[in-house]
Amino acid sequence: MTEKTFLTPAYDSILKLKAYQTGKSVEDLKREYEVNDVLKLASNENPLGSSPYVTLAITKQLDQLARYPDSNGTDLKQAVADFNDVHSSQVTLGNGSNDLLDIIARTFVSHNDAIVYSEYAFIVYSMLAKMIGATGIEVPAKRYGHDLEAMLEAIQQNNNVRMVFIANPNNPTGTLLSKQEIQEFVEQVPAHVLVVLDEAYIEYCEESNNRQLIDEFDNVILVRTFSKAYGLAGLRVGYALSHPNVADMLNRIRQPFNVSLLAQSAAVAALADQDFIAKVHKINDGQMRWICKQFDALGLGFVKSYSNFVMVNVGDADSINQALLEQGIIVLPLAGYGLDEWLRITVGTPEDNTRLIDTLRDTLESM
Ligand SMILES: Cc1ncc(COP(=O)(O)O)c(C=O)c1O
Structure with missing residues (x-):
């Protein structure tokens, strides 16, 4: 056993991590x-x-910068809930959707567990596995997209799998899974495995959104962002939709003021301008x-x-x-x-x- 120094990371896998490029x-x-x-x-x-209403909303907040933002993000949560036809207790806000992916993984996956994701899927999924010392299981892609059949097999063959990440559409390949493919996949995933559906680009193919899965499956988390179509990448704001009990868990892990004052107001205005x-x-x-x-x-x-x-x-x-x-x-x-x-x-x-x-x-x- 090598001796620990102040530079010894919590998990060996952190040594293999490269900073996000x-x-x-x-x-x-x-x-x-x-x-x-x-x-x-x-x-x-x-x-x-972004929407011109965003600038107006931000301008109105400029005399409030000395104050902490609403830690609960009440107005934005309500706006997101109304927009998606869910209860506000099902909404978790994040400092960009990356923050949510991080909170989700740290809340539910330990270093004894495994995370499944696809080859060519958004690189952050494999980085999260390394960060928490969990086993990352990368399933070979099919025509540059997710091979759901093979991913299901990987889940069924390993009792340690706690989470599967799916980006739909996927970054960087741009591929899309149909609603039916995703529905059939989720139906077969064991109930103790969380399915995280990352819909960062869903506004570009709105008809393919999988919002309906939240009503049917308690183990599905949908992650969305204001960074892409809404044009708020610089403000850092995203949200997750889930069962309220899942949201309650996520709320315990997130930083108290993880979405800034300006980001919250901007996102409310952006969402209203469809x-x-x-x-x-x-x-x-x-x-x-x-x-x-x-x-x-x-x-x-x-x-x-x-x-x-x-x-x-x-x-x-x-x-x-x-x-x-x-x-x-x-x-x-x-x-x-x-x-x-x-x-x-x-x-x-x-x-x-x-x-x-x-x-x-x-x-x-x-x-
Ligand atoms: C698939 C996917 N998910 C999540 C993110 C994170 O975006 P943000 O943290 O800006 O919401 C990105 C950004 O490129 C992405 O492509």
């Missing part, structure tokens, strides 16, 4: 490549910003179609995406990424996911997307 920032790029006009299409942010979300959805759809048509014309393979980003196979992704950076464009290379030839590109405004495609075409021709 957020990619280059606009400021990094300006400094490193001396480009002024930087286009960031790497974090699936909303290029249209016209903005409809506009975002429509523009994203049109731009996604246009981008994919350009990929076809360039002879590039891509995976059909149901969100606001798309994964494209460019071959030598390292070199293409480097060339894009030098020309002021930030996208996300997916080597960290084992997808060496792929780049994930966030759908931008029409001008953003034209610049991206023109630069990509020039880069491919020059190689």
Whole structure:
């Protein structure tokens, strides 16, 4: 046994953890490549910003910054509950949905347990397993998406599994499972296993939301965010819907003031403006179609995406990424996911997307 020092982490698996890679920032790029006009299409942010009502709501709170926010998030919880037709006792608020994923895993999974997730699923799931010293069981993907049959088998074969994460649509692949596929899966998952459905991008394919599962299954937790379609990534706010007893457990673990004053007011205003979300959805759809048509014309393979980003196979992704950076464009290379030839590109405004495609075409021709 090696001797413990102040640097010995709680679990050996923490030694294998790599800090979450957020990619280059606009400021990094300006400094490193001396480009002024930087286009960031790497974090699936909303290029249209957020609802104008958000700015109004925040402005009204500016004289309250010396005060702690409502720890219970009463108004926002009620707004989320009304919007989703659940009781407010079923809502848990988070400092972004990442906070909720973290709270959920720490509340219910111990280092003796196991967590199931898919290959190519959002990287945070495997990071959480390592963080709490739990066993992470990564199930091979099927056509870049979740193989629910294989995931169910993995759960049934291991009594230690306490939780399964499913991202729908999935990041970074953009794949979507049908409501029926998810329903059949949940019906077969043993009742002691929690199913965490991460719907961070659900506003881009609203008809596929799995809100109905909460009424039927006490072991399902739905996680949503205001960071993507609602355009509030900088404020950090998300929510979980679950059985009230699950929410009660989560409430014991979360930090007392985990959602800021401005984030709470902004999210209430954002949720009320569904016209903005409809506009975002429509523009994203049109731009996604246009981008994919350009990929076809360039002879590039891509995976059909149901969100606001798309994964494209460019071959030598390292070199293409480097060339894009030098020309002021930030996208996300997916080597960290084992997808060496792929780049994930966030759908931008029409001008953003034209610049991206023109630069990509020039880069491919020059190689
Ligand atoms: C699938 C998925 N879940 C959760 C998150 C976390 O987002 P946030 O913490 O901003 O809500 C992301 C962010 O990229 C995501 O892609």
